[in-house]
Amino acid sequence: MPETFAFRIQRALTLLAVAGLVVGVVLWALDQPAALALTAFVVLGIVIAVTAVEMVRDLMEGHWGLDILAMIAMGATLAVGEYVAGLIIAVMLTGGEAVEAWAARQASRELDTLLNRAPAYAMRITPGSGEVVQIPVEEVEVGDALLVRSSEILPVDGVLLSERAVIDESSVTGEPVPVTYDAGAALLSGTMNGTATFTMRATRTAGESQYATIVQLVEAAVSSRAPMVRLADRYAVPFTAVSLLIAGIAWWLSGDPVRFAEVLVVATPCPLLIAAPVAFMGGMSSAAKLNVIIKEGGALETLAGVRSVAFDKTGTLTQGRPTVSRIEPGARSAEDVLRLAAAAEQYSVHVFAAPVVEAAHGRQLDLPTVLEAEEMATNGVLAVLGNGEQVRVGKPAFVEEVVGALARPTLEAGETAVYVAVDDELAGVIVLSDPVREHARHTIERLRSFGASEFVLVTGDVAPTARSVADGIGITTVHAETTPQGKVDVVASLQPRPVMMVGDGINDAPVLAAADVGIAMAGRGATAASESASAVVTSDDLSRVADVVEVSRGTVKIALQSIWMGIVISIGLMMVAAFGHLPAVAGALLQEVVDLLAILSALRALSLHRRLRRTEVTTAALAH
Secondary structure: OOHHHHHHHHHHHHHHHHHHHHHHHHHHHOOOHHHHHHHHHHHHHHHHHHHHHHHHHHHHOOOOOOHHHHHHHHHHHHHHOOHHHHHHHHHHHHHHHHHHHHHHHHHOHHHHHHHHOOOOEEEEEOOOOOOEEEEEHHHOOOOOEEEEOOOOEOOOOEEEOOOEEEEEOOOOOOOOOOEEEEOOOEEOOOOEEOOOOEEEEEOOOHHHOHHHHHHHHHHHHHHOOOHHHHHHHHOHHHHHHHHHHHHHHHHHHHOOHHHHHHHHHOOOOHHHHHHHHHHHHHHHHHHHHOOEEEOOOHHHHHHHOOOEEEEOHHHHHEOOOOEEEEEEEOOOOHHHHHHHHHHHHOOOOOOOHHHHHHHHHHOOOOOOOEEEEEEEOOOEEEEEEOOOOEEEEEOHHHHHHHHOOOOOOOOOOOEEEEEEEEOOEEEEEEEEEOOEOOOHHHHHHHHHHOOOOEEEEEOOOOHHHHHHHHHHHOOOEEEOOOOHHHHHHHHHHOOOOOEEEEEOOHHHHHHHHHOOEEEEEOOOOOOHHHHHOOEEEOOOOOHHHHHHHHHHHHHHHHHHHHHHHHHHHHHHHHHHHHOOOOOHHHHHHHHHHHHHHHHHHHHHHHHHHHHHHHHHHHHHHHHO
16 A cells, blocks of 8 residues: 555544544533434444555564554443443544554654755756756766755765855764865765855766755665564563453452453553554664764664774774885885885775875886786786886785785884785885874773673774774784674674674675674765665774664654653553453543553654753863
8 A cells, every 4th residue: 555545544534533533522422322322333433444454464564463452442442332442442443543643753853854855956057158058967977077056965075176065064974163175175976065166077876866865865774664663563472461361350240340441541551552663663763963974773773782882093093094104125115116106006996095096106117007906805906017017016915925925014003014925035025104083992982881791892904004094993803814704793792692793895895784783984985885784884983883873762762751651651551441440431541641651752862962062062072
């Protein structure tokens, strides 16, 4: 059934129940029992029939629903003549879903804002004439020159052609201060231009750009159904059994079938149905406000119970923007080492390739001609130069295949060595520096305080570099020079569970998917890691990993509190009704109050991000 049609049916059912209750109360006040009975049988008959269809559909999908109690309660009120109470239950049941939808919309408001900000058009500069034409963003092609006017959203990813631009990136990266870029800088779609018009060249189509990827993640998040909701469904069997047992005993001891109906009237399970989904939508909204997109609700429950954490190194624990810090020459001069390495690294997509090439261009070195080049996955690049020389650039093991055992240079924290060989001799070593992220140690300390006990660094980098980073931030276990499959094996063997993996690169995609919950750092561009992770940090801030765990813990806590509050109050009211002290109509009205309390309790998850921001402000103030 299409969603819009289903919504119309639900709305009509709610209006029918409300109208039936109003008419029923009037007929009851006018002492018209026959008309009241007819109204109740018609209205409740329709509500029971529609609810039964939905319940059967849920059962066919493997979900045991709690609506059966409400159906039994409505049937019991018809049987014993408590028509007004039955109509109140019908309003509560049909209206409960309407209230849940409203609460979910409130909770997902931040996600909707992100979706609504998606760029719709672009201003393309026509080659030759220079004419500016507005086109749908889907028609932008790689290489198009685009004009971005004051306060416009950047339509696609690209590079800056103008001399300078000031960009507000807060909606994508979370950085509150506008960033100034110079010509040639990479720009992200979804960010907003400042006051000066500039031109840019598209490097990606709209569908491949950063913002489109984030929007896809949000859409997946909004449409997901959290296991916590299914957990609430699993309360159906024991709650239904307890409710029927109390109602049956009350009937048996009193000999009055009305007592059975009075108990079931207050046993209707709307708090259990509403509390969990509202709390989880609130938690996902709080995470979004902290620049973390949780792709599916089930990740919240897993994140709340994380006990082991594995980190990638480059771009995750380090800033991911390495620079050449020094060159240690071997058989060739430092200048030759850089020139040869840059020639080969032009053909690599590894994070260390770009800074090597940039360093060579910065020194205005002429690069030799490359006849062919091949990137050897996770090892390095093998290139054949125009003069016939073979150049290897990459890990020590890759270079040792042709030059024999190597002496490893001493590295400081955040430094990485790239080895360069020409034919069968070591040309030299290029040392790059990639500083550790500012909040890395504090993030690990927070995760430890949340219950995580095992921390490991899993990286394809060499052992000395990995160990220097791990020692600096308090990680004792290091797995270095691992392949993508090796990372999967390490994470699969980690104990205790569940295991969270945090990474950012293309080679992290398999392990992010294999972990119990994966978090991708995608602050400066989407990768395959974003697609396979359960959650994506869209700002360039590692501390958000600890933030989302804290939000998840708070969300699950609120969901369980709301569920158990509904259960305890309902059982208390059932016991009062079992002893004949709670008439059916009064019980039905009290149950409405319980529903409202459950919703209000669950909506507390909307404010979880505020507590974290208050903590950040306090911490910053103390630091100064």
